[in-house]
Amino acid sequence: MSISAPQPESGRSTAAGSSVTDEPSVTDELVAANQGYASGFTDPGMDARPVRRVAIVACMDARLDLHAALGLELGDCHTIRNAGGVVTDDVIRSLTISQRALGTRSVVLIHHTGCGLLDLTEDFRHELELEVGQRPSWAVESFRDLDQDVRQSVERVRTSPFLLHRDDVRGFVFDVTTGLLREVAPA
C-alpha cells in the first residue's frame, strides 16, 4: 500500500519540480507576497534574543497560529515546530541553543486536538521501508493519548542535561475548534 498523500488535481509538479501548468506555483505566490511585505518593512532594530525569553515547541499543524493564539509579537519568542510538537533530539538541540546562546528561560509545549500523529503508528516506518527499500533512522513518535504525550514531552525537557532552565516547563493541548489552550497537569 502507498503511504503517500493524495495529490491535488491542479498545479501538479513534474519530477523536475516544474509545474505542468502555467499557473504560478505556491512558492511563486509566496515570493510575490514577500515583495509586498518587504516594501512596508522597517528594521525593528532587534537582536536575536527573544524579548519574552520563552521558547515554544509546537506541532507544525497549519491550523495553529501561535503568535495570534498566544498574543505574541515579532521578536517575542523562539518557535520550534515539527510533526506532533514532539521533543526529539533535534528539539533539544534547538532548546539548548535557545537557552544557552540566546537567553530564553521558559519552555511552553503545545500539542493539539485532531493531530495527524494520532492516526499514525510505528508501522509507518515499516511501510516506508517496504516502499523505498530503506528504513528511516528516525522514530515516527506517533501517539494515542494527547495528554500522555504532552507529559512525556515535558519530562524529556525536564530531564535533559543540556538545558540551563528546567523549572518553568509547561504543557498544553490546543483545541483547533475553539482556539483554547488547556493545560496538562504534570504526571
Ligand SMILES: [Zn+2]
Ligand atoms: Zn499536529
